[in-house]
Amino acid sequence: MAVFVLDKRKKPLMPCSEKRARLLLERGRARVHRMVPFTIRLVDRLQEHSVLQPLRLKVAPGSKTTGISLVREKESVDADTGEVIRKLVVVMLLELQHRGHAIRDALTSRRSHRRFRRNQLRYRPARFDNRTKPAGWLAPSLQHRVDTTMACVSRLQRWAPVVALSTLLHRFDTQALQNPEISGAEYQHGTLFGYEVREYLLEKWGRKCVYCDAEHTPLTIDHIHPKSKGGSDRVSNLTLACVPCNQHKNNQDVREYLARDPKRLARIEAQRKAPLRDAAAVNATRWALFRRLKDTGLDVEVGTGGRTKWNRKRIHVPKAHCLDAACVGHVDGMENWQQPVLSIKATGRGSYQRTRLTKHGFPRGYLMRSKSVFGFQTGDRVKAVVTTGKKAGTYLGRVAIRASGSFNIQTVPRHFKWVA
Template identity: 65%
Template sequence: MAVLVLDRHKNPLMPCSEKRARKLLERGRARIHRLMPFSIRLVDRTVNESMLQPVKIKLDPGSKTTGIAVVRHSETMDDATGEIHVTVHVLNLFELHHRGQQISESLTARRQMRRRRRGNLRYRKPRFLNCGNKGKGWLAPSLQHRVDTTGAWVHRLQRLAPVTGIAQELVRFDLQQMENPEISGVEYQQGTLAGYETREYLLNKWNRECAYCGTRNVPLQIEHITPKAKGGSPRISNLTLACRSCNQQKGAQEINVFLAKDPQRLARIQAQAKRPLKDAAAVNTTRWVLFNTLKITGLPVTTGSGGLTKFNRTRLDIPKTHALDAACVGDMDEIRDWNKPTLAIKATGRGSYQRTRLNAYGFPRGYLTRQKRIKGFQTGDRVKAEVTQGKKIGSYLGRVAVRASGSFNLQTAQGVIRGMGYRYCKVIQRADGYGYSQPLNPKEAELRSARYPSPA
């Protein structure tokens, strides 16, 4: 991955390679500014003494995971045709994992416990003056969280890289167009991107597997539940995915005839066909709110469709990941340096206002400490532990969970180490509400396992 670089006044400069960053640190020309994402600060240079190139942040918003790519664009003109050739150079790849589902489940549990306490156990006269006006544009907390965390990371990357523009995939499963394919012109239906939106929607809705046999990792074909020969329409509610074998076996049969011997699968397919894609609804709800949030940054924001993203990825033979989908957003002719490790960023929150645990009936059981910081440490801090005695002798690196007793838990790449004394720990990065992990190649994994052994 490219190393993010700041000047002596913390202004962003062009990212550099890991090799160059290592030399700058060894020669004393730079200091480590941040570990995740790794960035350094030069001590002998300012932004006025450096040349900057156009850097863009590309986003692939998702319901559970948002792909982020920091790229550099270069344009060349073909002398023969006069056309502009756009090349995208990938600098960094990130995958931001949201906790919207966790927020929704927590609010649901709190609401149910509150209703039980007030309704079944403690009578309270009904009142309706405490229902605030949500106002126009209000989003559920689980949806607003997706917008806020994505916007926060865009602002953070702005401070670490000389960003000149933002490209967002305007994720949109156009359900109206899918339900009625004749609603738009022939140019879209028969153009280069014809069928990409519908296929991508079906792949997500049917979990990328054959609806009839459950086979995965095989080419899937779009199949009409009610055959066209029997009057079946091309609406999205009448489409599913099938492998070639099942599609040929079904042919023009009715689905209740084809699955007469498997009534459970028949009922599941019929129910799933009528059920809209939940993630699509969440993304459709937040896409314009995120777009307006990005415009507040003052940078030019461009958009591209999901169909165009998949077309670019397929045409350039790029594997499907959230981060690489982000790199493929918008118009491009070529993409380079895409085979990089991806930094996984998981939203963990900054703690809780809750001062007690609840039992099954919603009543307090035990009380939590009112101090967030214990012995100078806070849950979520990245620490390095050098244990010199006892059963856990060794060097460890990970995320700490504090206790009032000073005996902490340390989450490392190899597992959880319980009962780590605070005296052995040293903070290397303060908690910022996110957890970080990065897949390692075999050589890096071997070196890290040798330096940071697994717990005994």
């Protein structure tokens, strides 16, 4: 994993390898600036006296996890065709885990408690007419995804010489951008033909056969209502099936094929009409994130999910959030992508709620007003050395404070965690 390097005025330099960072520290030319992600600060170098290579920060926004990739572009000219070949050298891979679902559940619980207390204790009509939302307003669970992603982008800009950005803007059609005059059958059967629809169906149906639940097998697109009987090519009429199930179903309607399995039929009918919630969350935040990235003043490249998958398949890169980010936009090749992934977990900054509630929404206990006890705060990363007793040992993890002074430590896995 690459090590971030700062000059003596804390301006970003080119990242280096772990071996070089170790040598700089041993020779006294650098100091440890930050532990996670590991960052060193040189004591004898200025940014003006250094040669910097342009780095591009790529972001693949997701509902639960956002992939981030820091890459170095290496361009060359093909001697035969004269075309510019754009290869990427991966510097660092990161994955940001959001807590939007936790925020949504907390707000839903608070809303239900308030409604119960308002109706049980005293009646008052709901007040909605006097509440206005500003332009561009997003729900807190969605705004959280934009804010945490931009926080990571701004931090990486402080630690690395980033000169350009790339993001996944799903509505953009890369084919139309490259050739605005393309239309008709040529457009429908272009380079990215089928990739957008296939990626959507894989996410919607859980990447498995809907008729036998087979996973890790080649899947084909199946028409729920066959085209030979008037079915359309709309995504609401498409599903995924393995090759044996697709051949066995043939041109039967799904109601006829699953007449002996009404539970599975009901699940398919409900799922085909339900919206893809994760995709809806990403679609609701994509423009807000794009505008925030444009506000940085850097050049922003955009791509689609279909183009990203096409790049990944073409250069034989496995499926991962961080590698999806590296494949965003125009990519001809990729190097050094087989490296550890730095996991970033959004944990929040505590809660304003100071009252524990029963299942009916009434108080059952009160929390202390201070967020710190003996200098510690919930979420701090600590190392505890217990010398005696049943819990003897050394523990490293996040601490949860108590007013009594008896704290709880949640240990972390062996790989590093960067808590945002």
